[in-house]
């Protein structure tokens with residue numbers, strides 16, 4: 001597939017783009033069941049990071065499936081291709097100096113690990129947004145679990161389609177026992193303690 005292609009190397013590298021941004025860039029990959037809290041946390045985190053002067057973009061599964069990924073369904077292939085595409089897009093943003101907040105069920109461990117392999121060790125932070133299926137069903141923010149029950153919606157994650165929990169995520173957020181604010185603080189604390197929010201400037 002990649003035969004006869006030559007990589008076009010840009011004149012400005014990602015470190016120089018980080019200097020322009022004033023901070024390092026990385027992907028925060030929020031994975032979890034529908035209703036676990038991925039979108040809510042990505043949105044709250046973005047506000048917090050904005051206030052700290054950090055440039056961000058949110059890549060939310062629901063939104064991307066209206067455009068970039070609108071040709072994909074929820075079959076295994078559709079989800080794997082979705083994860084692959086969002087991984088590649090997140091890499092483009094990170095290479096451009098932008099912190100990328102991904103909110104994607106991304107139910108397959110191996111597919112998430114393939115995305116991780118696109119990045120250096122520090123630049124991919126997997127966040128397991130942990131929440132039991134019963135709580136997700138109770139929350140049902142979009143009424144989709146009701147649709148599974150009442151309208152026979154098939155292939156729904158956690159019901160009749162698999163979700164593989166990460167073995168070794170950088171961060172685990174349990175949204176059943178922590179408030180939204182507490183979850184945000186946990187993530188920001190992780191980023192600070194791992195020096196991901198340090199100011200970068202030309203020396």
Ligand SMILES: Nc1ncnc2c1ncn2[C@@H]1O[C@H](COP(=O)(O)OS(=O)(=O)O)[C@@H](OP(=O)(O)O)[C@H]1O
Nearest residue numbers: 034035061062074079082104105106107155156157
């Ligand atoms: N069958 C099925 N299973 C799971 N989710 C479904 C399904 N059909 C539609 N939806 C809605 O699509 C959102 C998940 O899209 P993702 O792109 O994150 O899914 S995946 O990573 O490709 O598995 C998901 O958004 P979130 O609730 O924010 O997770 C749902 O709103």
Ligand SMILES: Nc1ncnc2c1ncn2[C@@H]1O[C@H](COP(=O)(O)OP(=O)(O)O)[C@@H](O)[C@H]1O
Nearest residue numbers: 033034035036037038039040141175178179180
């Ligand atoms: N600690 C928490 N973190 C995130 N969401 C929470 C938390 N506690 C309760 N919620 C609620 O759970 C729901 C999660 O919905 P959403 O963010 O759309 O989930 P997802 O994007 O994973 O499908 C929201 O209604 C949110 O207010």
